[in-house]
Amino acid sequence: METPEFMKKYKKKKCISLLILAILLIGGGLIVYKCLTSYENNTNNPTVINSIEDFENAMANNDYIEMEISDYIDLGSVTTERNGSKISETYYIGININEKMLVVSIRNDEYHRLVNETSSTYILRGTLSKITNNLRDTLEELLEDAISPEELDELMYEDFLSWETPFGALTSKIIILFFLFILICVCIYILCKNTKSMRKLKKQHGSDFQMFCEKVDTEMKAPTALRKGAVTVTQNYIVANSPCTFFVMPINELMWVYRGVTRYYRIIEKSNITFISSNKAKYQITSMNKRNINDLIEYFSQEGQKCIVGYSEELNKMFRKKPDTLVQQWKSDNNNINNQ
Known part of the structure; x- marks a missing residue:
């Protein structure tokens, strides 16, 4: 049975991430070994x-x-x-x-x-x-x-x-090792997050997972699908397959979507988009250009969409402290609209 296209992309990305992680671990191990041997030589055999x-x-x-x-x-x-x-x-x-x-x-x-x-x-x-x-x-x-x-x-x-x-002479190597450690932690975090998302999908659909994948794949190939960078919006699903984020979310579970800005070292700014589901799952994608993010926000702002669009500090505070209250409020608002 042929593997659905979005699953192929997920597996390819996972293999690349594992390869990068392996390279970082090997590089880190070599630097640690070099630090230990250099320290030993500096101390006992200068x-x-x-x-x-x-x-x-x-x-x-x-x-x-x-x-x-x-x-x-x-x-x-x-x-x-x-x-x-x-x-x-x-x-x-x-x-x-x-x-x-x-x-x-x-x-x-x-x-x-x-x-x-x-x-x-x-x-x-x-x-x-x-x-x-x-x-x-x-x-x-x-x-x-x-x-x-x-x-x-x-x-x-x-x-x-x-x-x-003898220890001070290793300063440059220790700095490199520190940055490698950060990269390894980031890589592991991304792998764990994406693997958790995939496991959640498999658990949710059980024996129907293959059928679910084929359905998503068919909708992604449809001419009506909205493709914006790493995000594809189909008739029933939102599929994200960026270098750092993977998820498949039913559109009817999309509770809140908003754009924001990620700041690096207080100098570099990159636009991001955040999706929050009624299951209280939060996904943020930073590897997208501003135009694609604006197009997605505009799409979800159209009449007929049931999600909340746009950032609000009040909503963010409610989601962090009382997420169940926000979910109930969102469901209640949608029920009121459907009953009108």
């Missing part, structure tokens, strides 16, 4: 700098390094962050390596630990990075009374050492 060759190899390989210093030049400090009444400063020192200066950035607490060190040597740990234009400008400003910018370029290495703990 690249120890004992010679200029060690230093050059570490620069070439972007290693996490450990070096022992007995002397340094205090280059000064620059304010980098204000947290309430507390001001955090980054300090810069210079270390002589093979007649050239390696610039080292050290945070406030570590700098004071270095200054107050009583022994003749001090252990520095961190990662080497290229000196940015902003850092170069900062160093030129700090040393403007002692050395010209041209002389500074000749005397210092192109890389600088950023003091970091």
Whole structure:
């Protein structure tokens, strides 16, 4: 027996979502493994700098390094962050390596630990990075009374050492892992939501599910069906098959429909449309353009449609706190219209 078209689309979308989830999980697992091994190496086996060759190899390989210093030049400090009444400063020192200066950035607490060190040597740990234009400008400003910018370029290495703990050196990987975790959660949420919607349909129609699917498929192919992006409105059903939302809702169960705006990071705005059924199920579709949403709203605003059209804060409050009251009110209003 041939699979109905809308079921094919649902299964294809589900397979794509599962593939994306698998890729995200594998990628996340690799990053976790890399973080754990890097932390272990940074803690127990950093690249120890004992010679200029060690230093050059570490620069070439972007290693996490450990070096022992007995002397340094205090280059000064620059304010980098204000947290309430507390001001955090980054300090810069210079270390002589093979007649050239390696610039080292050290945070406030570590700098004071270095200054107050009583022994003749001090252990520095961190990662080497290229000196940015902003850092170069900062160093030129700090040393403007002692050395010209041209002389500074000749005397210092192109890389600088950023003091970091073994865990702090993993900051960039941890940030990537955090965003991957969010994407994985979103992907799982979408899969669960759509699977729940499909299970609900199968449970509702039982042994007649195949017949129901064929009926929906036939109506979707009819020339009278209204197709607007991911949403198709047939004679008896609303079918949504967007990348993030799947549902099939009988039109006579559509209680409320309204358009809205989803804001991302307070900068990006995307139009959305929300469908709420008399069974208190709520579906929002954001992956649609504004014109399609407006066409759907206009369609459901036509005379003869029994749903509530348009957003209302009062209705939204009632749906959140007393959904049964809203359903009864909607049914009562429709009964009054039918009896007239």
